Amino acid sequence: MVSILVVYGSREGQTAKISERIVEVFDGRGHDATAVAVEDITPETSGETFDAILVGSSIHLGKHAKDIYEFVRENRDVLEARPNGFFQVSLSSANPNEEVQAEAAAYIDEFVEGTEWHPDRIAKFGGALRYSEYGFLTRFMMKRIAKDATGDTDTSRDYEYTDWDEVESFAADFAALVETGDVSAGGESEETQA
Numbered sequence: 135m136v137s138i139l140v141v142y143g144s145r146e147g148q149t150a151k152i153s154e155r156i157v158e159v160f161d162g163r164g165h166d167a168t169a170v171a172v173e174d175i176t177p178e179t180s181g182e183t184f185d186a187i188l189v190g191s192s193i194h195l196g197k198h199a200k201d202i203y204e205f206v207r208e209n210r211d212v213l214e215a216r217p218n219g220f221f222q223v224s225l226s227s228a229n230p231n232e233e234v235q236a237e238a239a240a241y242i243d244e245f246v247e248g249t250e251w252h253p254d255r256i257a258k259f260g261g262a263l264r265y266s267e268y269g270f271l272t273r274f275m276m277k278r279i280a281k282d283a284t285g286d287t288d289t290s291r292d293y294e295y296t297d298w299d300e301v302e303s304f305a306a307d308f309a310a311l312v313e314t315g316d317v318s319a320g321g322e323s324e325e326t327q328a
């Protein structure tokens with residue numbers, strides 16, 4: 135059994151939901167996993183006491199949250215001293231169009247460049263559109279963004295694009311990496327999901 139920390143930055147809750155599903159996969163394999171919102175990190179959950187760490191972050195207006203950047207910059211040595219991985223949650227990952235996928239990949243490139251952290255594993259997941267939870271201005275803006283991104287502009291309902299099989303297989307792959315301790319298996323910084 136190993137201990138695994140999942141630190142996430144989530145504004146509307148989808149990255150939190152994905153983190154909880156990943157924890158369920160780890161727990162199901164007999165590990166001791168914990169998901170913590172980056173704003174709730176304490177010295178006890180800063181990462182040093184865990185055998186492996188995953189960081190999850192959602193995209194808003196083309197950017198990862200500032201506190202996720204800060205967490206990674208401040209804890210890069212801790213991350214790199216144990217098996218580590220990163221997953222990104224965005225609307226663009228929900229669209230198979232090549233140009234839109236390139237946009238999602240560019241968010242990751244920018245994050246890696248900005249933090250100088252090269253995760254052992256990287257994944258991109260589709261997020262959600264929660265019109266029912268947005269204020270008036272955000273709903274208006276998201277309707278316009280969604281028109282190009284997914285075409286889902288019916289603001290009377292919510293949309294979830296996360297492929298849960300992809301999430302579970304990423305979690306299983308990461309768990310296997312931690313169990314074998316062989317971070318080089320499958321490539322140094324391999325992107326396991328499209």
Ligand SMILES: Cc1cc2nc3c(=O)[nH]c(=O)nc-3n(C[C@H](O)[C@H](O)[C@H](O)COP(=O)(O)O)c2cc1C
Pocket residue numbers: 143144145146147148149150192193194195196197223224225226227260261262263264272276
């Ligand atoms: C105000 C706002 C701006 C967003 N900007 C982008 C964006 O630039 N690119 C993108 O792919 N997704 C964008 N999204 C979609 C989010 O990444 C998606 O809703 C995701 O599920 C949010 O994750 P969270 O619930 O964990 O915060 C945006 C969403 C909101 C509400």
